[in-house]
Amino acid sequence: MPWNHLRAFAGGILDFARNDRPLIRHSSFLLLLFPLVVHAAGNISILGSKPRWSVLENYQETITHDEFAHLINDVYCTHGFAPDLVEINEKTARILVNRDARKFFTLRFAEKDDGREPVPRLWRPAKILPPAKLEKPLFGLKIGLDPGHLGGKWAKMEERWFQVGNSPPIQEGDLTLRVARLLALRLRELGAKVSFVRNSNEPITGKRPNDFRELARKILIKNGVPQPRADVLDPNDPEKEQTIRWQSEILFYRYSEIRRRAALVNFKLHPDLVLCLHFNAEGWGDPNNPTLTDANHLHLLVNGSYLAE
Ligand SMILES: [Zn+2]
Incomplete structure (x- = not known):
């Protein structure tokens, strides 16, 4: 598997491993890890495609x-x-x-x-970039900006929506897009070539939740919910994660969307670096009386740097 494919896809995976999902309980995380059994024959992860082993020939x-x-x-x-x-x-x-x-x-x-034969890749490691110029330190560097989530009309569905009283709602997908646009101006001033993985409030994937209802049902059955309910009763429904609606929505806005973004990065944009932008969120307490918090867990995840070495 090309490294940049791994890189971009892992960026997406990190997204759901992050602690920025205040409304989603631990159980759903487990539930989502197990659907692998649906494709037990090939042991392929959710919405994954069959590995193309022949690609590895390029790495001999x-x-x-x-x-x-x-x-x-x-x-x-x-x-x-x-x-x-x-x-x-x-x-x-x-x-x-x-x-x-x-x-x-x-x-x-x-x-x-x-x-060694040269490693085929569509991005350039730092050591082969041209020397940085003083006034344009990022000259020629190709940066892909990936504003996390979708925002807009999808924000509630993707559980990235927060409102206190009658103030305008805060939607993570809108915030990340705004920041990406501001960042693009500054990065271009420094000489970078900037592309957007998403530059609107619409998904990259052409699929929608309805396309995943049958898969959602199978996943739930395989994971011990023999007769999954079709719909969520209300936002506080304690068993909403065991409904076909909830599962088909997450298959759409997380799995399908992230895979399409990875494909866009790897097969079209070919940046040297991808920045995935997110805002952390904390639990908001009682959903009927949400409160703000001072907690800030700003962190930078640099893919490939997981171990001390
Ligand atoms: Zn996020």
């Missing part, structure tokens, strides 16, 4: 044995991995593609560091 001899072993043992699989999934030999790694058919992909290692 781009990595040495030592670096591969280091990355898999010390970065990606620090708790170990099943030995039949990846078998590391002296000159190759044998990767299981299909257990029943005993099908494997063989990755050939580069023999030494200076004998």
Whole structure:
């Protein structure tokens, strides 16, 4: 899988792992992790497409044995991995593609560091960018701005909507878009080439919740809700996450939307860097009498920097 694909998709995944979903309880997180069983045959994640193993051919001899072993043992699989999934030999790694058919992909290692084939990528790492100019330090850098969520008429559905009294509602998707537009001006002044992953309050995905009702029903049944209800009773319905409506909506605004954004980044925009913008949100207390909070958990998530090393 191309690294920038991983990068952009992980950006999306982070979005739902973040602690910015005050209205959604822990149970839904688990429920959403398990729908994998729906596609147990291919063990593919929600709305995922079948892996195209042939793409890996482009990565032959781009990595040495030592670096591969280091990355898999010390970065990606620090708790170990099943030995039949990846078998590391002296000159190759044998990767299981299909257990029943005993099908494997063989990755050939580069023999030494200076004998590596170049890694094919559509973005440029910092070290190969032209030297920064004093007045235009970001000259030529391609930056994609991804304003998180949708806002507008979708804000309530995506549970990114907050209102105190009769004041205008605060919608995270609108805030992120406004900030992205302000940021674009400043980044361009510094020389960057800026593109928008989203530049309106409309989704990138062409799908809508109704397209996912059948999948939502299957997911719920597989996860122990044998006769899922069609609809949510009211916003405080304690079992709303077990309804076809709630599940089909999240399949639309989170899973489908994030996958389409990742595809846009990887197959069309090709930025060197993607900035995914979000605002943190805290619980608002009693939904009938919401209150503001001073808590601020500003954090920057830099993908790929999860470990101390
Ligand atoms: Zn957010």
